[in-house]
Amino acid sequence: MVMRFLRGKQDPKERDQKLDEGLQKSRSGLFGQMSALFDREEITDETWEELEELLVASDVGVETTFTLVESLQDRVDSGELRRPSHVRETLKQELRGILESVPPRNGAATGEGLLVTLVVGVNGVGKTTTIAKMANRLKADGAQVVIGAADTFRAAAIDQLEVWGQRAGVPVIAGAPNSDPASVVHDALAAARTRRADVLLVDTAGRLHTKYNLMEELRKIERVVSKGGSKVENLLVLDATTGQNGLLQARQFAKTVSLDGVVISKMDGTSKGGIVFAVVKELGVPIRYVATGEKIGDLAEFDSQAFVDALWS
Ligand SMILES: Nc1nc2c(ncn2[C@@H]2O[C@H](COP(=O)(O)OP(=O)(O)OP(=O)(O)O)[C@@H](O)[C@H]2O)c(=O)[nH]1
Numbered sequence: 001m002v003m004r005f006l007r008g009k010q011d012p013k014e015r016d017q018k019l020d021e022g023l024q025k026s027r028s029g030l031f032g033q034m035s036a037l038f039d040r041e042e043i044t045d046e047t048w049e050e051l052e053e054l055l056v057a058s059d060v061g062v063e064t065t066f067t068l069v070e071s072l073q074d075r076v077d078s079g080e081l082r083r084p085s086h087v088r089e090t091l092k093q094e095l096r097g098i099l100e101s102v103p104p105r106n107g108a109a110t111g112e113g114l115l116v117t118l119v120v121g122v123n124g125v126g127k128t129t130t131i132a133k134m135a136n137r138l139k140a141d142g143a144q145v146v147i148g149a150a151d152t153f154r155a156a157a158i159d160q161l162e163v164w165g166q167r168a169g170v171p172v173i174a175g176a177p178n179s180d181p182a183s184v185v186h187d188a189l190a191a192a193r194t195r196r197a198d199v200l201l202v203d204t205a206g207r208l209h210t211k212y213n214l215m216e217e218l219r220k221i222e223r224v225v226s227k228g229g230s231k232v233e234n235l236l237v238l239d240a241t242t243g244q245n246g247l248l249q250a251r252q253f254a255k256t257v258s259l260d261g262v263v264i265s266k267m268d269g270t271s272k273g274g275i276v277f278a279v280v281k282e283l284g285v286p287i288r289y290v291a292t293g294e295k296i297g298d299l300a301e302f303d304s305q306a307f308v309d310a311l312w313s
C-alpha cells in the first residue's frame with residue numbers, strides 16, 4: 001500500500017522558529033538566568049543553590065531538580081567537569097535525556113487506515129484550538145483530515161470548531177447542541193470512512209476527573225471507535241501556564257485513560273518551560289506538539305533536541 005503521508009514532516013526551520021517564538025519567555029527568563037550562572041569564572045555553593053531555585057521555579061519538578069543538581073555537583077567534585085561551560089552543556093544533555101527516555105507511541109498515522117485521535121483535557125486548556133492547528137498541520141503533510149465536534153455541551157463550542165475547520169479547510173462533523181457525544185463520533189466515523197480519511201480528530205468537552213459521568217462518556221466514545229475497528233489514541237492537552245497544577249490534572253487523567261501523547265499548550269504565555277520535563281518524567285508519556293500562540297500556525301512538532309536548544313539562546 002502506498003503511504004500517502006508521514007507524520008513528522010514539519011519543515012525543521014518552521015518548527016524551530018515556532019519553538020523559538022514560543023519559548024521566548026522561558027529563554028529570556030528562568031532558563032536565560034540558568035545559562036548565565038555558567039558564564040561566571042567559577043562554580044560555588046551559591047551557583048548550585050541558584051541553579052536549584054531556577055530549575056524548581058521553571059516547573060522541572062523538585063525531585064528531578066535534586067537529581068540533576070546532585071549529579072552535576074558530583075561530576076564537578078570528581079573533576080570530570082571542570083569548566084562552567086561544560087556544566088551548562090551537561091545540564092542540557094541531561095535534560096534532553098529525560099525527553100528521550102520515553103519512546104514514541106501510537107500516533108503513527110501513515111495512510112494505512114483511519115487513526116482516531118481523541119483530544120482530552122480540562123476546561124480551557126486549548127483543546128479546540130489545538131485540534132484546529134493539528135488539522136492544519138496534518139493537512140499540510142498531505143493527510144485527509146476530518147474533525148468531530150463531540151463537545152456538545154456548549155453550542156458555542158460547535159460554532160468555534162466550525163470556524164476553525166473552515167480556516168483549516170477541513171470538514172467538521174457536528175451534532176445538535178446537547179446531543180450524545182458518542183453518536184456524534186459515530187457519525188464522524190462514518191464521514192471519515194466515506195472520505196477515506198487518514199485522521200479523525202475528536203474534540204471533547206473539558207472534563208474533570210472528578211466528574212465520573214464525563215469520564216464514562218469518554219470511555220463510551222472509545223468503545224464506539226474500537227467497535228468500528230479503527231485505531232484510537234488519546235492525546236492530552238496540558239496548559240503550560242498552569243504548571244504543577246496542570247500536572248496534577250494530567251496525573252488524574254492518566255489514571256483513567258491510557259495516554260498516548262501530550263500537547264503542551266500556551267507555551268508562549270509562560271517562562272516555566274520546564275513543565276515539559278516534569279510531564280515526560282512523571283507520566284512517562286511523550287510530548288507530541290508544543291502550541292505557541294493563538295493562531296492556526298502556532299504549533300511545533302515536538303523534537304527534544306530542538307526544544308532544549310530553544311530554551312537557551
Ligand atoms: N497564548 C496562547 N493561547 C492559546 C493557545 N492555545 C489556546 N489558547 C487560547 O486559550 C483559550 C482556550 O482555548 P480553547 O481551544 O477554546 O480551549 P478548550 O480546551 O477547547 O476549552 P473548553 O472547550 O472550554 O474546554 C482561547 O482563548 C485560545 O485562544 C496557545 O498555544 N497560546
Ligand SMILES: [Mg+2]
Nearest residue numbers: 127128151157
Ligand atoms: Mg473546546
